[in-house]
Amino acid sequence: MSTVPQPSIGVLVMAYGTPASPEQIERYYTHIRHGRKPTPELLAELQGRYQAIGGISPLMHHTHTQVRGIQAALDTLAPGRYRTSLGMKHAAPFLEESALALAQSGVKQIIGLVLAPHYSSMSVGEYMQRARTAIPAEIPFTAVESWHRAPGYLEYLTEQVKQAKEHQLRESGIAEERLEVLFTAHSLPMRILAQGDPYPTQLQETAQAVATAAQLQHWSIAWQSAGRTADPWIGPSILDVLPELAAQGVQGVLVCPAGFVSDHLEVLYDLDIETIQLAQSLQLAFARTALPNNDARVFATLADLIQDHVAAQDMAHA
Numbered sequence: 316m317s318t319v320p321q322p323s324i325g326v327l328v329m330a331y332g333t334p335a336s337p338e339q340i341e342r343y344y345t346h347i348r349h350g351r352k353p354t355p356e357l358l359a360e361l362q363g364r365y366q367a368i369g370g371i372s373p374l375m376h377h378t379h380t381q382v383r384g385i386q387a388a389l390d391t392l393a394p395g396r397y398r399t400s401l402g403m404k405h406a407a408p409f410l411e412e413s414a415l416a417l418a419q420s421g422v423k424q425i426i427g428l429v430l431a432p433h434y435s436s437m438s439v440g441e442y443m444q445r446a447r448t449a450i451p452a453e454i455p456f457t458a459v460e461s462w463h464r465a466p467g468y469l470e471y472l473t474e475q476v477k478q479a480k481e482h483q484l485r486e487s488g489i490a491e492e493r494l495e496v497l498f499t500a501h502s503l504p505m506r507i508l509a510q511g512d513p514y515p516t517q518l519q520e521t522a523q524a525v526a527t528a529a530q531l532q533h534w535s536i537a538w539q540s541a542g543r544t545a546d547p548w549i550g551p552s553i554l555d556v557l558p559e560l561a562a563q564g565v566q567g568v569l570v571c572p573a574g575f576v577s578d579h580l581e582v583l584y585d586l587d588i589e590t591i592q593l594a595q596s597l598q599l600a601f602a603r604t605a606l607p608n609n610d611a612r613v614f615a616t617l618a619d620l621i622q623d624h625v626a627a628q629d630m631a632h633a
């Protein structure tokens with residue numbers, strides 16, 4: 316009787332999570348705010364944003380698709396060797412439960428990967444810390460900490476930027492020298508800069524690689540979706556950049572939300588409703604590139620990274 320080989324390597328794929336229903340928004344928002352309940356005004360504002368995009372975010376759907384895609388790509392590389400499991404930061408299945416279940420499933424080591432390309436101690440670092448705490452010490456846990464220059468990811472972004480730019484120039488009739496390409500990611504509290512966090516530099520590296528490959532004339536970085544807290548968040552915000560660009564004679568912006576891999580509220584509302592309204596008030600043509608969502612090149616490049624990570628581990632312990 317052929318026995319199916321037991322996967323020896325666990326891959327904990329981690330993602331942000333989203334409320335499963337409108338009724339869960341308050342509990343979810345409180346979890347995002349590290350246990351600080353939102354004021355009625357903040358809660359109403361967030362509920363209104365979810366309603367504006369149809370009530371539920373597609374984030375969970377895309378996240379599950381991505382985990383399946385990464386598993387399939389790993390099975391192509393090494394059938395039966397890897398077992399992926401999804402763990403989330405702010406919603407069930409929480410990453411701690413998934414990490415422990417994976418550790419108890421018989422794998423000999425676990426590799427952490429976050430569905431966010433750029434490393435920050437406040438984003439990827441927090442995921443990895445929580446996973447490390449949940450996994451029993453006898454199961455080695457290591458992390459693929461960033462993948463902001465992964466070939467398949469850069470190839471995807473470059474193709475999207477080139478296609479979207481050509482389409483926008485054709486549709487709007489504006490000249491290329493009047494078009495600014497903005498690469499965005501989620502803003503973070505300014506204090507990470509004092510800690511030497513690589514997050515801003517990594518977004519710059521992603522943007523530079525895509526701008527070079529796509530031969531962009533005018534491009535820059537902008538931050539989006541800053542949280543509403545007392546301390547300052549990294550800027551410039553895209554909402555401040557647009558008026559400045561309009562004042563300089565720019566006539567159109569193409570936004571490439573390089574910091575995200577899925578359509579979710581901070582793209583479908585923050586960009587496609589809030590930022591578009593501002594662009595229209597400034598008579599700026601607005602377009603944005605499509606998110607990877609279910610692009611097989613991104614799954615394949617992440618599987619390659621995981622395999623390379625394992626090979627490097629094996630070499631180090633040889």
Ligand SMILES: CC1=C(CCC(=O)O)c2cc3nc(cc4[nH]c(cc5[nH]c(cc1n2)c(C)c5CCC(=O)O)c(CCC(=O)O)c4C)C(CCC(=O)O)=C3C
Pocket residue numbers: 330331332333334347348349361372373374404429430431437438439501502503504541542543544574575578579580581
């Ligand atoms: C409502 C909501 C969604 C749900 C969207 C949906 O349902 O579609 C969402 C998604 C995401 N948010 C993301 C990234 C981040 N969000 C942060 C912080 C914050 N987000 C907030 C709101 C949301 N964010 C808020 C109110 C804060 C400030 C917290 C505070 O008041 O302190 C921070 C700072 C660090 C931290 O505080 O975690 C980061 C890095 C990523 C990227 C992937 C990733 O990093 O996993 C994704 C998909």
Ligand SMILES: [Fe+2]
Pocket residue numbers: 501540581
């Ligand atoms: Fe967020």
